[in-house]
Structures are given as structure tokens and as C-alpha cells.
Amino acid sequence: MNIVTVNTQPIDGQKPGTSGLRKRTPVFQGRHYLENFIQAIWTAVGGVEGRTLVVGGDGRYFNTQAIQVVLRMAAAGGATRVIVGQDGILSTPAASHLIRKRKAFGGIILSASHNPGGPDGDFGVKFNASNGGPAPESLTAKMFEATKAITEYRILEAHDVDLSTLGEQSLGTMAVEVVDPVADYAELMESLFDFEAIASLFADGFTLRFDAMHAVTGPYARAILEDRLGAARGSVVNGTPLPDFGQGHPDPNPIWARDLMDLMMGPDAPDFGAASDGDGDRNMIVGRGIYVTPSDSLAALAANATVVPAYAGGLKGIARSMPTSAAADRVAEKLGIACYETPTGWKFFGNLLDAGRVTICGEESAGTGSDHVREKDGLWAVLFWLNILAAKRISVAELMEEHWRTYGRNYYSRHDYEGIPTEGANALMDGLRAKLADLPGTKVGGLVVSQADEFAYDDPVDGSRSEGQGIRIHFDGGARVVFRLSGTGTEGATLRVYLEFFDPVTMTMDAQVALAPVIAAAEAIAGIKAHTGRDAPDVIT
Template sequence: LQMAQSLKSESIKTSPIDGQKAGTSGLRKPTKVFTSENYLENFIQATLSALGDSLVGSKLVLGGDGRYFCDVAAGRIVEICAGNGVSEVFVGQNGILSTPTVSCVIRKRQLTGGIVLTASHNPGGPDNDFGVKFKPNGGPAPESFTDKIYANTRSIAEYRVAKGASVDLSKLGRTEFTVDGKPFVVEVGKPRSAYVTSEIVIDSVADYEELMSSIFDFDRLREFIAGGTGCSPTHCMGVMGPYVKRLLCQRLGVPESQAVNCVPLPDFGGGHPDPNLTYAAELVNAMRSGSYDLGLAFDGDGDRNMILGKSGFFVTPCDSLAVLAANLECIPYFKRTGVNGFARSMPTSGAVDLVAKRLGLKCYETESFGTGSDHIREKDGLWAALAWLSVLADKRASVEDIVKAHWAEFGRNFYT
């Protein structure tokens, strides 16, 4: 425990900066744009102001994929939150949280929203890209909210900040502040709900691990892997290393030597954080050797994935969604809750529509591409991987055989 520090908020004059119009996936720009004077500050102030009457006393979560500028940006954002009367900011240890975890924390702790520092599958580094997105309820921001942000960026004249209201995010502990005479607590560790105003740094993986443990049968999956299933070198980028090590390696028994790129790096080690056959060539080549039964790849912020079978059999994202939809009874969560329907993005094939029709369920169209479920309001790459493991453990068949059996039953969809 550190002694309370007394801080005062202040207003910093600024002026509108062109081009700060965010989409559902946030605002993505070259890193050098985000690091220019007042660019980040303007956008964060515009975002917070879009919360309107719910801003003062709000509770937010903050984290990113570990790309270049994430650590500096997180510190600045905390100070801006403190200056705007936000009551609590939950921050991932070292400023790292996957996009699915941000959604998980929002729902679990009933927060107002979350700020994610990521440019998703775009490369990171000082000469590449940075991004910020806001999740008002755990899911992507609706257009009505991003329109408010954009309007604010065009009329902004100042941003508010409480300089000094940040701590070393790598260290566990608690630091108390007062901001304009009101308490503001910074804690690295488990949150304490009794604090009226606080910034809390949480274990980057813990809440997400707890949620996954409630969805999947980890004991069964561990037994399945121990029985000889060769889970390939898992190709990670950005934030996903700590999640893969905790869940796949420590909880399920996948050897850590088979988890590749597990240390978050500012430039992703020079790689491209998009999980596809081109950018995950190292994984593809390892799978083509025939030594492994399942190959997994994830993008920089953890909401996208790629599934490969033995000898490099590629499961298209469209087929992956459809196969999982047809086999949700293999997952304990859906045995308890049932399935209410399915959804796919506009460019996704109609493979899942065929499953929905067979099961008598509705299929909806969304804007964003990826695989996930109603456990959070977001795409979730590691959830998809665990879902595939659950199907494999239940069917005791190869990835290729499962996909081909699906085609035989439902038909195969192609792009033309």
C-alpha cells in the first residue's frame, strides 16, 4: 500500500484533428499519427464525452494487444479517465488484455464499457499501425455511438487530465490518490468493489480463464490431449501468448515448446498478426509434416483464429463456423443453455444457414467477421479453438474427417 497522493484535474487546450472517424472496429491509423500531438488525447476525450451523463462515476476496463505505443497510451488514457470523473478503470497487467477478455470483464463486472488498444490483424511497430476501439456494452460500438465520437472530435476544444494518476502496470499493489478531493485508487491485483473510485490492474488472463472453465470440460480436454492427440505448434501473435500458455499449456497439457511466439512484442517479432495460410506459414509447414493432428493460429488481439488439420488440411472460416454450429452438443455450456440461433457476416458463405435450417433456428447477418458465441458479445479466437478440441474429443475423428462428414450431410459451399 502506498500513501495517498493528492492530484488536481486540469483542462488542456486542443483543437479538432481531421480523420478521427471510427467504425465498429474502432479507429486505426499509422502509429506515427497516433503519437502526434494531441491525437490520442483528442480521440479518448471525444470517446469519453460520448458517454454523456453516464461518464461521471462510470467503470471502464482498459487493455491492449501489446503492440508498440500500448504501454504509453494506457498510461495517458488512465490519466484522462481520472480527469473526467471515471470512478474505476480496470487495467490488464502490463496493459495487456485480449479483445474477448475485455468483453468478458465488462459483462462479469457489469462495467460501463471498455477501451481496447489494438489495430487487430494489422502489423504493429513505430512504422506500422495502432488503433483504439471502445466497447460500450462488451460488443462492437454501434454506429450511433461512433457518430457521437466523431461529432465530438470535430468540435473538441479541450481535454481533461489528472497528471500523475497512473502506476507501473507490471507490479502488483495498491496506490491511493485523491483527484479534486475525491478518492482514486490504483490497484494491481484483484479488484475490491468497496472502493468508490479506483483504477484496478487485473490479471490479464484470470477472468477469461474462469469463463472458459465454465463453458468447456477442461478435464476431458486434458485427458483427450494426454491420450495422444498432437496439438501443433500454436502460432500466436500479440496478446495471445499468455492466454495460450495458461489455458492450452498449463490447463490442458499442450507442451510449451509447441506454443510459438508467446511473448507479446511491440512489433509482433516482425510478423503479420493475421491468422491465414500466408502469414502463418511456419504453422502450415509444421502441419504438412503430418506429425500433428490440430493446428491453431490467432491474430494480435485474440478475436480471430485459423484451424488446420493433419497434413495441413485447411478449415475455411465459413466451414469452421458451420461445423461448430452443427456440433454444439459437444460443449457443456450449450447443453445447459441451449442454442437460440446463429449469425454470420455478410461475406461469410451460407454454410451455417444450412445448419440453422436443419435445426429450425434463425440465422442473422452481422457486420464483423470471426467466430464466437453468446458467452461474450464479441468474436473469440481461443473459444473457437477450445470448441474444436471439444468436437474432436467427442467425435474421436480427425479434423478432415469431421469436415468431410459435415459436407456429406449438409452440402459444401463454395465462393464463385
């Protein structure tokens, strides 16, 4: 086995976003593309010599081939040990836990999260640091700079490692340890939740449908929900990870998990429905006849957390991404704890979690988690819900009605305009910026603008500042609209418009009806149709 130094040159566009580098799969398969980026990571982190790393992915197309490249480059870089999930599988939260449990230097997670997979789908690479969380902006900036200056990379000439057999192998002087991807994670979940209470719930006839969307969470859900907790066989559907996610879109929302939604809104609905995404870090919660928005889910979990063993002593604080509704803020106020508003991207929660300032975090994009790992965690959220329902013995609908009676309801929705021309998206945002100073006090339809700004975040732990994180327009009475360009797509631009309307009394309106004045105001202020050429959003969640 020889270490080979390969001459290369910078490749344009290798700038990591909020969750690493994501591109179309054929782009990653291009000459030197993956190798350049991995070498840039090694450069940015100061090298991997003598280090232990964790490597895994969501099983999408090109996952195992990419892992072999990472292993050979880690060996060439002098890493001592790499821990890999069997068959290259590790959910993102399981990888985060494994990094923390094994005290690894960091990890490479191969995933494009909720984006479609397959030969013509998307692929992604991100580095998670020793705390188990995504690389902070300071580190991803170093990676990008390294991609622009690279001239060579080092890789070991070797046969592929057998990823199907548990145990330890050698790759040059480096140990490769293939581990059960589920075991450590399942053990962690059992330490957090009252498994006996949840098992009793299922024993009493409680019914469940969990849609794994042919993504990474299937093996985890079957092992925990069916094998350990006693949910009926077949409760987990689409549970076998496939390279193209069964030609589906592994994004757990009412659009892409339509079969689950139709079942839950129909006459034969089970008691509880849930779905998770490509890499297992997102979740969707549905009760019989009721969809729970991610914003409401975060608030409900926080409000009821003390019935769960791991959180029985109360919460230190709550954090939410800026576009997420203020429902969690109302819970924090009642509990007398801090609530932090951060930019979008789970890495912004890391400092707050590490500093012990918060216990539970959430994003409107279906991500919820806590201080047990440093990633959002889809199956953890499902187990949290099941633990609450087991303790309170009420339905999802009853729990949400109880919550809204106590806190009022933040009607909420996100409208996505996908794959729009970048020039039009940038023009829309630039036009909004130009209006911000003049908007307060103006009346738009029946709403009066109370505040308008572009969100910037000053990290209370390390003092770093992140600017340009989305445009916020607040209206009298608690309504709000947020405009933001997403960093998770791979083509064109995605405009996300977040809409919120607070009602302290009415609980049962259709969300789009309740939000109609805010939707009209967003169009009037931003000129969405004129800039995007779209009469309606592509996706409404």
C-alpha cells in the same frame, strides 16, 4: 496532482470504423491526437464521472504509453475506478468478459487487431459498451461529431501508474486496479467446455501446435492449453507478446501463418493446428493436411455444438456476416433455427446476442464467438474444436468430410487487393452500382446472374438501418460474389472480393479450381484489373 484543461482543435480523419479508430502509430503519437479522441469518447458516452471502466490492449508498440494517457483522462473525467490488465495486457475477448463480469460502464481497448505493429505499424482505440461489445454505429457517430467540435480536453498531471504490480493504487481520487489478465478468462473457459475430456485427449497422445504470432493470446494459450489441459510443453509457439509482433503480421490466415501451414501440410504434422491474431479475437483452424475456412468452421461448430457442455441444450440461432458463406445457413435450416445475415463488424451481432436470438456468430475474416462475451474469441474457438474432437474422437479431416457429406460444400475464398488508390476503388464500386439493375438474367461465362443488389441491414431488434454494406451478385445454383471496401486498413483502400460456389456432391476439389468460374465472372463484371492496376490479389485466403 492537478487537473489541467488543454486547449485543442479538431483533427481531420478521426472517424471510427467498424472496430474503432485505426491509424499509423506515429499519427496516434502526434500532438493531441490520442487525447482528442479519448475526450470525444467521453463526450459521446455522456461523461465518465462516477463510472467504472476497463482498459487494456494487445501489447503492441505505444500500448502502455497510451494506457497512461487514458488513465489520466479518466481520472480527470471523474471516473471512480479503472480496471487494467497487468502490464497493460488484455485480449479483446478477455476485456469483454471483464466488462460484463465487473458490471463496468464500458472499456477502452487499445489495438489494431490483426494489423502489424511497431513504431511504423498501426495502432487503434475502440470503446466497448456495458454489454462488453463494440460501440454501435449510433455511438461511433456521436464520437465522430465530437471530434469535429472539440476545443479542449481535461487530463490529470501525474506520474505513470505502475502497471506491473497486481493490486490497487490511487490516481487522484480514482482507484486503479491492476488485475491478472488471464485468470478471469480462463475461469470462464472452464465453465463452458469439458476440460476433463480435452485433457484426456491430450493424455492419450493428441498433439497440437498453437501459433500465438507473438501477440496477446500467448499467455492465455500457455496457461490454458499447456498448464491446465496438459498439451505438451512447446505446443504454444511464438507465445511472448512483442511490441512489433516479432516483425510479423499477426493475422491468422494461410499467408501470414505460413510456418504453421507448412507444418500442418507436411509429413510430421501434429493432429491439430491453430493460430490467433494481435488482440486474440480471431482464429485459424487447421487439421493434418486440411485447412478449415472460417465459414466452414462456423458451420461445423454449430452442427456439433451439443457435445459441448455450454451448448448441450441446443442453439437459439446462428448469425453470420453477409460476406461469410452460406454454409451456416444450411446447418440452421437442418436444425430448425433462425440464421441472421448482418453487415461486417462484430457490433452488429450485439443486439441479436443481447436479445437472446442467437447463440453462435461468425465472420469469414476468422472471427467466431458466442453469447459468452460480446466479441469474437479466438481461443474460445480453438477450445470448442478441441472439445468436439475429444467427444467424437475423430480427426479434423474426418469431421469436415462428415459435415460436407451431410450439408454439401460451400467452396469459398477471399481475394484482397490491398493499398490500392482510393479513387480507383471507389470507381469500381460506383460502376458496379450502376450495373445492378441490369445484371439479373445475364450470362457471364457459364454462370447466370439471379440477383444483384447492395446489401442493407434492418436490425430486427432496434429497427436501425445500415446501408452500403457491400455489393452482392448471386448466380443460379448457389454461387455468389461479394465486393466490399474494407474499413480495417490505414492507408489507401482494400478491396475485398468474396467468392463462393456450392457443390452438393464433390468435396475434395482445390478451392481456387472450384471457384474459377466465379473468379472469372467477378473480373468480367467489375473490371478489377482495370480499376486497381493489379493482375492478381495481394492476399488469397
